[in-house]
Amino acid sequence: MMDIVGAVALVTGATGGIGRSLVSTLLEAGARKIIACDLDEAALGEIKRSAPGRCETHAFDVTDEQAVQRVAAACGDVSLLINCHGLVIHESYLEAAGVAGFRKEMEVNYWGQVLMCRAFAPIVGKNGGGAIANFLSPLALATHPFCGNYCASKAACRALTDAMRAELAEQGTLVVSIFPGAIDTQMMTKLDMPKSQPAEVAAGVVAAIIAGDTECWVGETAPEFRDQWRIDPAPLVAAAAKYLRLPK
Template structure:
């Protein structure tokens, strides 16, 4: 699909990668951009239509779909950062990660697939992570949720292909966002993440790997996971 003239809805649009998507969509000539957030008052990008949205609340998702009946491009970016041990930590944290990244994203896909199909087809982008493919110490709940979201993305891609909707899985290591402020390593600018993803939309790419880290981690899947974990120290 062509980004120019599209009608996009971005979740988690008040900061970070979501805000990067909103800004880049406007630069590329999207006809309309719905910028959504749990706290819509924090969205401050001019030229967008702001909607309240909590992707873990089915009623909120249904309301957003009703308020945005012209969407042709859905960017599922909203997420949370969780940490702790899966074995000894608080299970509520891991459940929250799964509720957000898997079930919340799937709720959005289910609500907006009929909208996009009705508008002649389009695309969905699910913002995933290199952590879809490995588990870093202390990030087991987040990694498990992203792994589940990755395979869900693969599943809905095959289901929606016949309905004129492409589904992209977007993977990256680290972006230069508030969430990754403490990370001391290479980080990709949010607008660059958005550019690569939207380039992928225009060529119907099923998967976009943003950086060297995501490409390295995916390549490691052919090997022994214990060996890869040992490289992480």
């Protein structure tokens, strides 16, 4: 369990729909300060007006180890880290013109989380144990062929998160795996299916952290996927293999 009241939280990917909603939800839950990474100036101004003195932003590249270390050095009071950044490339391994996009996807999704966890785990531990929450995906479990590299990056993030949970148990840090379903964000614009609103997902994530849950399945289709996976994953794997490419 973690008490959000009085906590200092750092949220990556804060300019996106979920990240921005997380900032608002954490403030409403009583966080003392939010460090909203890459939050745009318009959103930052709005939050500063509604919650003066409780939000700041840092612009940096999560794949740049030196930049991550600089932010960590400047943010020694963080007790909650939420890795919400992410990138998806809807391309087939065989049809893509090259692998540069795949490398970038892995750098952002996986190595970005690695660098953030390495930099902030000691800080979170020093500040009472706190929590680290990593955004994964149900696609970490069932691979869709036309975004296979994204699935691979999220599978790697799942392994990272499980390792962090074991390694940080001694310092009392809660480590949460977040498996969001379909959400109404820019990343899922072309998907024609029911979607949850970012605010609903943010509320579910914060509730899971407060409750001390190690897994959070939230958003359209996520709980159903979880239940089916636990009963029998074969239908999910078979359905994923038939996944159609998105319209251009």
